[in-house]
Amino acid sequence: MKTPLLVAFAVLSLTLPVLSQTTAPAPPAKPAVALPPQKAWVAAQKFGPDGKVNPGFAAAHEKFVAQAKEGKARLVFLGDSITAGWGSKAAIWEKAFGKYDPVNFGIGGDRTQHVLWRIENGELEVIKPQAVVLMIGTNNSGTDSAEDIAKGITAIVNTIKTKQPQAKILLLAVFPRGEKPTGKMGAANEKLKQVNATIAKLDDGKTVHFLDIGGKFPVVDGNLSAEAMPDFLHLSESGYQIWADAISGKLAELMK
Numbered sequence: 001m002k003t004p005l006l007v008a009f010a011v012l013s014l015t016l017p018v019l020s021q022t023t024a025p026a027p028p029a030k031p032a033v034a035l036p037p038q039k040a041w042v043a044a045q046k047f048g049p050d051g052k053v054n055p056g057f058a059a060a061h062e063k064f065v066a067q068a069k070e071g072k073a074r075l076v077f078l079g080d081s082i083t084a085g086w087g088s089k090a091a092i093w094e095k096a097f098g099k100y101d102p103v104n105f106g107i108g109g110d111r112t113q114h115v116l117w118r119i120e121n122g123e124l125e126v127i128k129p130q131a132v133v134l135m136i137g138t139n140n141s142g143t144d145s146a147e148d149i150a151k152g153i154t155a156i157v158n159t160i161k162t163k164q165p166q167a168k169i170l171l172l173a174v175f176p177r178g179e180k181p182t183g184k185m186g187a188a189n190e191k192l193k194q195v196n197a198t199i200a201k202l203d204d205g206k207t208v209h210f211l212d213i214g215g216k217f218p219v220v221d222g223n224l225s226a227e228a229m230p231d232f233l234h235l236s237e238s239g240y241q242i243w244a245d246a247i248s249g250k251l252a253e254l255m256k
Contacts, residue, residue: 040144040152043117046109057107057114064105065122075100075255076124076132076167078115078156080139081108082175082234089240096244100130100255111139112152116159124163131254132160133247135172137195138188138233146194149174153199161207168254170247171202173212177233179223209254213246 035051038044046057067073075097077083083106086093093102105123107114115136134156140149153171160169173196176189196212203210217239218225224232228239235243 037143038111038113040112040140040148041116041155042113043120043155044113045117046107046111046114054109057110060107061118061121061123064103064118065125067103067105068123068125068127071126071128073101073103073127074130075102075251076127076129077102077104077106078119078132078160079106079135080110080115081106082138083135084108085234086240089237092237092240092244096248097251100251103127109139110136111144112136112149112156116152116156119156119159119163124160127164129164129167131168131170131251132164133170133172133251134160135174137174138177138192141174141177141188141191146191146198149191149195150198153195154202157199157202157208165207167207169208170251170254171199171208171210172247173200173210173214176214176217176224177229179232209250211247211250213243216242216246 035047046054048054077086083104086104086106093104105118107118110118115134134153136156137149137153140152144152157169157171160167174192176192178188196214200210200212202208217228226232228236228242230236
């Protein structure tokens with residue numbers, strides 16, 4: 001007969017492996033890679049928290065480079081998610097711009113430095129557009145000064161002029177954002193107004209043509225209308241129609 005002490009020892013020896021398996025500490029999480037801050041006017045790729053190039057950014061850029069190498073497009077749109085959104089508004093896009101063989105080089109989340117890097121690295125090679133529509137800078141508004149954002153846009157404009165001297169540039173003012181376009185809730189808009197006032201001076205009446213269509217988006221009781229901007233940043237179908245209508249006349253002049 002086994003003594004109580006032996007029985008207890010046997011039970012303990014059976015349970016120890018189980019206890020050791022259930023109480024083992026989890027491996028420590030890998031810390032995010034600390035990246036140096038990007039300057040709005042210095043070309044840079046878009047990185048993730050792991051320190052690696054954002055895969056969506058890289059894939060879109062490769063696609064755009066391939067489109068540019070086809071050399072077919074006569075009109076290029078450059079920008080961030082607001083420009084990229086034309087991809088889901090095919091009917092408006094085709095009716096307004098289809099005759100110009102357009103390409104849409106917009107990537108969600110892009111800042112001025114990202115667009116600058118893209119056009120320095122293949123998106124304006126081979127292709128020979130008659131015009132480039134540029135609208136960028138809203139994603140810089142939370143981190144960069146108005147002066148630095150304007151410097152970033154200026155760097156992009158100058159790079160387009162260098163790489164595509166035959167192209168006319170339709171430089172759009174950065175669109176308003178936020179529920180309230182002015183006042184305390186519209187701090188970002190106040191900064192973007194300063195940006196727009198600075199980049200408006202880039203208009204030389206020959207190569208660069210500045211156009212501010214922000215006032216075309218409806219405002220109700222001092223607030224931007226959710227009808228055109230459902231999240232007070234990105235455009236609805238009616239918002240894209242407003243955009244198309246607002247630039248069509250000027251674009252027709254530049255595409256002659």
